[in-house]
Amino acid sequence: MKYPDKNGHFGEFGGRFLPETLIALHDELEGVFKSALKDPQFKKEFQYYLNEYAGRPTKLYYAERLSQRLKTLKVYLKREDLLHTGAHKINNTLGQILLAKRMGKTRIIAETGAGQHGVATATAAALMGLECVIYMGEEDTRRQSLNVFRMKLLGAQVVPVTSGSRTLKDAMNEAIRDWVTNVDKTFYIIGSVAGAHPYPLIVREFQAVIGREARRQFLKAENKLPNYLIACVGGGSNAMGLFHAFYKDKSVKMIGVEAAGHGLNTVEHSAPLAKGKIGVLHGSKSDLLQTEDGQIQVAHSVAAGLDYPGVGPEHSFYKKSGRAEYVAVEDREAIKGLKLLSETEGIIPALETAHVFAYLPKLARKLKRQQSIIVCLSGRGDKDMEQIKELI
Numbered sequence: 215m216k217y218p219d220k221n222g223h224f225g226e227f228g229g230r231f232l233p234e235t236l237i238a239l240h241d242e243l244e245g246v247f248k249s250a251l252k253d254p255q256f257k258k259e260f261q262y263y264l265n266e267y268a269g270r271p272t273k274l275y276y277a278e279r280l281s282q283r284l285k286t287l288k289v290y291l292k293r294e295d296l297l298h299t300g301a302h303k304i305n306n307t308l309g310q311i312l313l314a315k316r317m318g319k320t321r322i323i324a325e326t327g328a329g330q331h332g333v334a335t336a337t338a339a340a341l342m343g344l345e346c347v348i349y350m351g352e353e354d355t356r357r358q359s360l361n362v363f364r365m366k367l368l369g370a371q372v373v374p375v376t377s378g379s380r381t382l383k384d385a386m387n388e389a390i391r392d393w394v395t396n397v398d399k400t401f402y403i404i405g406s407v408a409g410a411h412p413y414p415l416i417v418r419e420f421q422a423v424i425g426r427e428a429r430r431q432f433l434k435a436e437n438k439l440p441n442y443l444i445a446c447v448g449g450g451s452n453a454m455g456l457f458h459a460f461y462k463d464k465s466v467k468m469i470g471v472e473a474a475g476h477g478l479n480t481v482e483h484s485a486p487l488a489k490g491k492i493g494v495l496h497g498s499k500s501d502l503l504q505t506e507d508g509q510i511q512v513a514h515s516v517a518a519g520l521d522y523p524g525v526g527p528e529h530s531f532y533k534k535s536g537r538a539e540y541v542a543v544e545d546r547e548a549i550k551g552l553k554l555l556s557e558t559e560g561i562i563p564a565l566e567t568a569h570v571f572a573y574l575p576k577l578a579r580k581l582k583r584q585q586s587i588i589v590c591l592s593g594r595g596d597k598d599m600e601q602i603k604e605l606i
């Protein structure tokens with residue numbers, strides 16, 4: 215069985231819960247995406263920008279001192295933090311911008327929460343010389359003013375959204391409204407493995423380069439497959455990017471780390487897989503943070519990139535089928551994880567990625583014999599310096 219099925223379902227999750235007006239747009243996008251995947255010219259061009267512009271392939275680095283510290287874990291780091299713009303998000307925006315060009319679109323729109331996806335989109339749009347409009351909750355434009363400045367420097371227009379909670383989910387609604395109105399020339403770039411079919415599939419395919427490279431690199435280094443894979447989960451794109459190439463390798467265990475914020479027994483966290491209920495958000499069915507009467511619960515995490523009330527449907531499917539395990543790490547633990555990697559390896563991770571390093575010692579304590587693990591080092595910490603200074 216291949217996932218998703220032709221209607222975009224991952225088991226009971228995913229799909230396309232959309233008004234009539236949006237169905238045709240998603241159908242057209244799906245058609246273009248499928249033809250692009252079969253076109254060697256498209257693949258060649260995508261690979262060209264991944265390699266020459268973004269800096270792929272990224273290294274799979276053996277973290278020797280971290281491994282010594284953890285004793286039972288031999289850790290390899292997949293260095294997505296070394297990509298242009300400092301995180302994995304550029305893999306996806308380069309892929310989608312090439313789809314936009316293929317469709318003859320001249321205008322790019324996107325939603326952004328923390329601003330990381332907005333910056334990666336504005337970067338790709340500048341590279342291709344396309345007009346770019348980024349929707350961002352007004353609340354977020356204030357919290358992430360430096361990223362607003364970056365997007366503007368890159369030539370994008372940033373539109374503050376004043377509806378609802380003035381955060382990511384409202385920005386996403388506004389972007390969809392723009393798309394419907396200006397569909398002739400506009401392409402909508404979604405930033406994670408979320409949204410209606412075919413977006414979760416598109417983003418997974420464009421991020422799957424992470425796992426394909428890592429699998430090849432690990433086999434070359436160790437002449438076997440790893441015991442574990444681990445990645446942080448916001449919407450779930452860096453995790454799915456790493457996991458996907460290992461889906462059929464049944465011996466390889468997968469762990470996704472959600473943000474437990476102030477604690478899983480509070481309402482201030484971003485852990486829909488641990489504490490959510492199944493529901494529909496942005497056209498797709500998955501685990502979601504909801505209030506008792508079914509409204510979307512505002513998410514919280516110290517890491518802005520993990521601060522999303524939903525999660526990609528394929529992760530809900532992996533969880534339900536048992537293919538992957540999901541754990542959650544609190545804000546204050548994440549800071550410890552950040553220090554652990556910084557002090558043992560001289561690499562300061564993004565606050566999102568720091569959640570993974572907070573979980574590694576817990577996993578290490580459970581193991582009797584040494585096991586190998588690949589960590590998706592999704593991004594670098596430079597963007598978080600101001601915030602970390604306040605927290606430490």
Ligand SMILES: *Cc1c(COP(=O)(O)O)cnc(C)c1O
Nearest residue numbers: 448449450451452519566592593
């Ligand atoms: C955005 C972001 C994430 C979370 O997004 P996913 O779609 O879950 O990968 C994780 N790490 C970094 C560095 C990010 O910028």
